[in-house]
Amino acid sequence: MRAAPPSPLAARTTPLSRFLGIALDALRTGAEERGGPLPAGGPAAVTARVRDTLGAVLPETGWGPEEALRTLVHLVAAGAADPAHPLCAAHLHTPPLAVAAAADLAATALNPSMDSWDQAPAASALEAEVTAALAAEVFPSAARPDALVTTGGTEANQLALLLARERHGPALTTLTGAHTHHSVRRAAWLLGLPEPVTLPTPHGVLDPEAVARALAGLDGPVLLAATAGTTDEGLIDPLPELADVCAAHGAELHVDAAYGGPLLLSGTHRHLLDGLDRARTVSLDLHKLGWQPAAAGLLAVRDPADLAALAHTAAYLNAGDDTEAGLPDLLGRSLRTTRRPDILKAAVTLRALGRTGLGALTDLCMERAQDLADLVEKAPGLELRARPALTTVLFRPTGAEDARVAAIRRTLLTEGRAVLGRARADGRLWLKATLLNPHTTPDDLAQLISLVELAEGGTDR
Known part of the structure; x- marks a missing residue:
């Protein structure tokens, strides 16, 4: 029987610390009930549990904040499909660092809005310092590089195309590869740009000679969108050669490094991003290999003058006399108005772990990908697509039809045993493991292989 209706003020007067304890306990008990990387039963079972528990979405009388x-x-x-579980390895979705999650809670509790200085004095100053420092990692030889905080790679790519359009006009042609993230094509559509010219990538990356031939046949301004860490295979385009081709043909280079960009902090693997600093704009995403709660994206720009195109005035946020008096103008830092201080969690993480700490986490994930590739190569019934370039491993049962590969993945999902992705390469469907959990062990990987083999043996042929 429901208790007496609580006071509407209870949720406001109860200390946050008490609510935090309840939330943490519920996270623990929920994970215990789940018992694996995701709930068993598939979509219908999950939806039924949600509806049964939820009841009325808007009850006449509330149950109270604690309940x-x-x-x-x-x-x-x-x-949940829990990215902290080592068998949840489908997507570019990481388990957030506890310290970053705690910082995100602080940002939520303070609730500053990053659209005017008088709503976020310290947060806006912190954002300016941290974005400048991260931009300098991307463009170490640039005089004053800068970066904008975004919701992720999609928004960063859209901003990159917008800035290029403002430099060159609506006749700008975007040149992409078949492997390019879907957000680039969508951004061209949203911005009224011509349909991107898409080159085939039979080997998973752009071919500089094919790019040169394409540029020679295009008139007007061109932006080449290259990738450092493709979604399907984690491959990196040959950035130095592509930069040379762009320079020879007068094209501009944008690099979507949402996946691979944080390798800049790894002393071991930083060389994989040689040539990145020759781009005009670069997308980064710290809720991938940065272990931040979403969202935590960036668009880094070599020349801060490019950002002038985003300038916008609203008298209630950045009146001219306030700006002249020294109040920072934040409206040109985003296409959004109200936005969270997402830089806080990143700043806390950078301070807590430093370059070596974050680089070590990246190196661990790179090592686990190599470990999984080793296991696949040793398994007699499995086929490895290629040695991993980053932390993505594609594999499949040897000789399997695509329908069987898809069925294996869905079986593991429905049973709640493992979360694997899917990718198409060389005309075939592959299981995809994206290893972004530094706590994953070789034993976890061996269990993943065993689950796939078990599901393959039990799948209808």
């Missing part, structure tokens, strides 16, 4: 928080956090945790 609501405990019940629904437990529900979502029990029904």
